[in-house]
Amino acid sequence: MTDLVLKNLCVGTLSNVSLTVPGGQVVCLSGPSGSGKSRLLRAVADLEPHGGTVSVADTCQEDLPAHQWRSRVVMVPADSQWWFDEVGGHFPDHVKADLPSALGFPPEVLEWSVSRLSSGERQRLALWRALLLEPEVLLLDEPTANLDNDSTEAIETWLLEEIRRRQIAVLWVAHDVGQIHRVADAHYRILGTSLERADGSD
Numbered sequence: 673m674t675d676l677v678l679k680n681l682c683v684g685t686l687s688n689v690s691l692t693v694p695g696g697q698v699v700c701l702s703g704p705s706g707s708g709k710s711r712l713l714r715a716v717a718d719l720e721p722h723g724g725t726v727s728v729a730d731t732c733q734e735d736l737p738a739h740q741w742r743s744r745v746v747m748v749p750a751d752s753q754w755w756f757d758e759v760g761g762h763f764p765d766h767v768k769a770d771l772p773s774a775l776g777f778p779p780e781v782l783e784w785s786v787s788r789l790s791s792g793e794r795q796r797l798a799l800w801r802a803l804l805l806e807p808e809v810l811l812l813d814e815p816t817a818n819l820d821n822d823s824t825e826a827i828e829t830w831l832l833e834e835i836r837r838r839q840i841a842v843l844w845v846a847h848d849v850g851q852i853h854r855v856a857d858a859h860y861r862i863l864g865t866s867l868e869r870a871d872g873s874d
């Protein structure tokens with residue numbers, strides 16, 4: 673079982689964040705705009721200086737070069753990055769026939785230009801790209817922020833199936849109470865400078 677363990681993590685104004693995310697489970701993070709949710713994810717991904725320790729399956733972040741850490745701990749930021757002109761350039765050939773139907777694209781999406789993608793289309797493709805990296809930990813920063821209700825629920829169902837099947841430990845930033853109820857095994861909220869366990873899952 674791959675657990676993500678944060679001990680006394682300090683980043684920005686947040687201090688002494690300690691929590692464990694077991695493999696196959698989703699911990700939702702919420703809090704006001706600017707409270708530090710994205711910075712917390714960035715610290716876990718070793719993209720931002722921080723205090724405290726982060727470990728995955730007994731490997732400490734500080735014991736691995738950042739690129740190796742980020743091959744195991746994959747972050748999907750709110751604004752995903754794309755390097756090639758065509759969508760298909762970002763996906764290995766052997767997976768191209770396996771476009772998940774939950775993403776809601778026709779097969780030709782792989783020939784589309786990245787520049788024509790809407791923000792919701794980018795988000796959905798970024799999630800698939802992240803899963804194909806076979807991460808032990810996924811850090812999702814408002815992964816359905818640009819999607820309508822039907823697409824949101826289809827993506828949630830697909831993600832949860834993949835998370836359970838692959839036993840990925842997931843930190844998922846969410847604002848929507850309904851989404852937190854649907855996907856969270858545990859819910860923490862940023863209150864001032866600390867992260868507090870939210871009662872129930874709202």
Ligand SMILES: Nc1ncnc2c1ncn2[C@@H]1O[C@H](COP(=O)(O)OP(=O)(O)OP(=O)(O)O)[C@@H](O)[C@H]1O
Pocket residue numbers: 684703704705706707708709710711712
């Ligand atoms: N590298 C940095 N150095 C200093 N301050 C930063 C840095 N990055 C972000 N901040 C500030 O830290 C605070 C938290 O930013 P963060 O992006 O984590 O917020 P958030 O909770 O994700 O907000 P939102 O819900 O609006 O996305 C903000 O006030 C932001 O301006």
